[in-house]
Amino acid sequence: MSLSQEPGGKMKWLPWLVLLWTAVLSFLVRDSLDFRMNYPMTEQGPVKEGWFSVDPDGLYHARRLHRLMEEGAPVAERDSAMNYPEGARIPWPPYYTYALRGLTAPMLGGETESLQVAVERAVSSLPLWFGVLTSMVVALAAYRLGGAFAGLAAGTYHALTYGAAHYAMPGVGDHHAWVSLLAALMLLALSEGILRGALEKSRSAWLWGGIAGALAGLNLGSWVASLLYILEVQLLFACLLFVHARRSKPGLPALGLAFHLTALLVVMPAVFSSPWKEAFPWMVVNLSWFHATELGLGALVFVPLLALHPNPVLVRRYPWIVGAVLAGAGLLLWIADLGPAAGIREGFAWVSRADLFMAGIAESAPLLGSEATIPGGWGRWLGYGLMALMPAWLWVSLQCWKQRKEAVLPWLVATPILLAQALGQARFSDALSGPMALVLALAAAGLFHRLRSWKPDWGNPIPSLAVAALLWIGLIGMQWPAIAYGLDRCQHLEEDRASQSFWKLGAYRLLHEWLAEQDGEGAVLAAWDQGHALEWVAGRPSVATNFGSYVGEAGFLAPARFFTASDPKAAEEVLRRHQIGEVLVHSDLENTFPHLRNQVFSVESGQLEPPRWKASMVRQLMPLTESLRSGEGPQVDFLRLIHVSPFLDTTHRPRLSKDLGPARSLPCGWVWQRVAGARLEAEGSARATLSVDIRLRYPSGREYSYQAESVVGEDGLARLRIPYNTESLNGEAEVISAEWRFQSRRGRLIVREQDVLNGNRIKLD
Structure with a gap:
């Protein structure tokens, strides 16, 4: 035969x-396995028309192709936006980018869309x-x-x-x-x-x-x-x-x-x-x-x-x-x-x-x-x-x-x-x-x-x-x-596109696009799967990448060290070292936490025990009640909440704890800004307590309360670090009320934006 x-x-x-x-x-x-994403739906229809990609590596290829078109040959081999501020070598050789340039040339000749949107869709097709x-x-x-x-x-x-x-x-x-x-x-x-x-x-x-x-x-x-x-x-x-x-x-x-x-x-x-x-x-x-x-x-x-x-x-x-x-x-x-x-x-x-x-x-x-x-x-x-x-x-x-x-x-x-x-x-x-x-x-x-x-x-x-x-x-x-x-995908394709799982990815995309509209400085820190989207969509340097240790061990571990930290000083040091301007927290971070914890615990084997969820920084940055203080850690005073996603992650199911509440109450994400914080001081008797209460309202309709207190120390002063100004918007946050209390006195708290950005000292009379 x-x-x-x-x-x-x-x-x-x-x-x-x-x-x-x-x-x-x-x-x-x-084609039946279509993975093109739509934006979230509202009562008036989708927030934006058109589709986008959520494939991290594909987004980086789109960005590299866009750089080739803007900067000319040769294809970039280094990227200052990764592993910020040191930058990183790009682990991929250049030939695929050259191939994309040749193959997408006929697809990028129209003027109906922005070049960035056209590049992303061509690369993803x-x-x-x-x-x-x-x-x-x-x-x-x-x-x-x-x-x-x-x-x-x-x-x-x-x-x-x-x-x-x-x-x-x-x-x-x-x-x-x-x-x-x-x-x-x-x-x-x-x-x-x-x-x-x-x-x-x-x-x-x-x-x-x-x-x-x-x-x-x-x-x-x-x-x-x-x-x-x-x-x-x-x-x-x-x-x-x-x-x-x-x-x-x-x-x-x-x-x-x-x-x-x-x-x-x-x-x-x-x-x-x-x-x-x-x-x-x-x-x-x-x-x-x-x-x-x-x-x-x-x-x-x-x-x-x-x-x-x-x-x-x-x-x-x-x-x-x-x-x-x-x-x-x-x-x-x-x-x-x-x-x-x-x-x-x-x-x-x-x-x-x-x-x-x-x-x-x-x-x-x-x-x-x-x-x-x-x-x-x-x-x-x-x-x-x-x-x-x-x-x-x-x-x-x-x-x-x-x-x-x-x-x-x-x-x-x-x-x-x-x-x-x-x-x-x-x-x-x-x-x-x-x-x-x-x-x-x-x-x-x-x-x-x-x-x-x-x-x-x-x-x-x-x-x-x-x-x-x-x-x-x-x-x-x-x-x-x-x-x-x-066959199942074909039968439920439109249902999938309208499902909360797909909307959630669209809500994440809107977080990146919101960051693109801001005049932020420094890099954005987020979980590893958000890095390439931040670099491409938000146009910001990132300390979050799925290139792993290729970008440098310190840069790759920075998000894990920050999000799992229970010591605010250690967490702030991570942000300082990498010149972080904003921190993006998305609703899936609870599911990512075990992986982040394993990274840190495996590398830093001198720890007596692995980081705990309730004491972690990421838990404190996922507020669900009216209080911005969450978890078991102290109030975070070097970050202020400047944006809350208006869309809820109804697919979320708590894995590590039940303290995140029902799924319907979980926003898809939060954006925090790193600030120096105004230094509020009050002189008084021993063991007297200085406290502040700042109420904030966001366009999404959510209201939060920033509350902090400090006891007079041996030098006769009580000190607080205030990350919110009370005279103008904090990102998108409008201050509804701001009050301080000390001993038997109380008053309206006045903190200017420059006080927050420069760390100016404010002394209460």
Whole structure:
């Protein structure tokens, strides 16, 4: 039985039909998972028309593209708005931004919208088409390797795979759909090249090796973790070296050399511009000389083969010689902790820090095991075909070996590596879905041809149409979790858009837009998931980022240290160090608190006990009653509340305590401003108490009372720090009344704005 069943010459339209079906299905699946957000609704309708994106990485890509359009080339490699005030290197290489610039140029020519809105929507729309193209690439590869049924099966399975669609939904602007497209094209180029004789003919080898290498270099220059996909190809070449040792493959040296040299040439501009190579010349997790060296060494492996071709003895021994030399050199470098070895060692350290800091991110969670918290689990993300993957892989591998079908090897080598990655981190489901769909399709095609030719004892052969229908139903059934999820989304899409869960995200967006309208100074501190929105929408520097420790450990930990602090002085010091102007508190911070607490407690292991919710700073900054004093801590006197979201988070369910009250009473967010605070002093007898009561009203209709008191000290003075002026607006807060009390006296409290901003002293007579 042949692994490949090519269609007849009279059916030249068949591949186009397979590709058309795949494209339409892939588009419909991704479009049904629409992740474009609407603004909150009021009785008069939506607050604002149009949609926006809440994908943090997509918003940063939009901002980087906008900077390229405003500032011109080259793409920015540093960002002064992150890790404020020090700034930070940008961990992403520049090629995806250049690709976005070229691809969005036709979409950004109109004058009907502001440039910023147009950029955001364009960046958040392209990944859908990357996902559709990836499905078509997988279908084409399967068609070329296994015939029409295999192409149709692979395209269908990939189109339905939620793990492949997750990064290609409308409204998501992340780079993963682009990266997976390039990875699939690279595998297609290698398999197509082998089909066209690249292992036998040098001319074909140089062509297809160069195409695959260019795609690899472009991918590495878009996302550094694409090195994993290059390692897959290098493992493929290692397998082919052993094949070459037994059966001469005269085109292999040219194929391997062309791949590595082209990849090196394509990625070198990004390496030269990388800001990481200066401080970390051999870093693995960001672009450095390590990646150029790795590709260069890969090219050198194939140079001797060009001269060894006439010598069969050395050719047979060459794979073992190469393995021994590389292993010995690597061991020496590792022991000496030099060059690339030092970069790999540092890479493991960075990975451990990423695990520590980023463990709460959904896409980093595994698909199997006790820590598998991904909604829908592996059944939705990869389909039940996962259970048949390894048997199918073994069968296809056996057929490949028997029939000497080296063209299937690129996909076979990639599958187990990506399977291990996807089961460990859900984000790699996208990359796995292509090879997985192809392997399952080739196995299904083999079963199809066997059943079609099988003649049972009790009658005639089973009709081909019946066999195809049976296998088709089985294929669709394997993706039932994803299909059911997509159908549910389609049925309730408008309800979802009008739901409180979606409105809440719109309310968060309005907080960012409100900040954009203010003349604030300094950075904004918030939970990590708000950072890129603050930088892009609010146009403000942030001390909140999901780039993790890439931006510097102190900057990444600052929000956790502030929000979990029970000591106001320690919390204020965090704000002072990072020159914070405002603090954004959103209604989901209670859910984020355990993650923030784990960050601080893990790093600052000298603490006797982890931070407590009720004593934390974040609890004090989520006022629900009329008093601005919340939780168990003292009154915060270095922040004033300048904005309260008019929208309520009715989806909130208290997790850590019941003191947050009913869900209907929880605003979606608060904005606090850091101020010096006026210094109020009163002279009196020992143990006399000075107290103030300032009542505030906000446009949202909420009223709060700021109350503070102080006892006369040994020097005969009672001192209070007042963060609110009483003569004008405090942001949006209007002062209804302001009163002081001391001993038997009371009076109207008068505090000017300059007193609050400059920390002026006010003495009560």
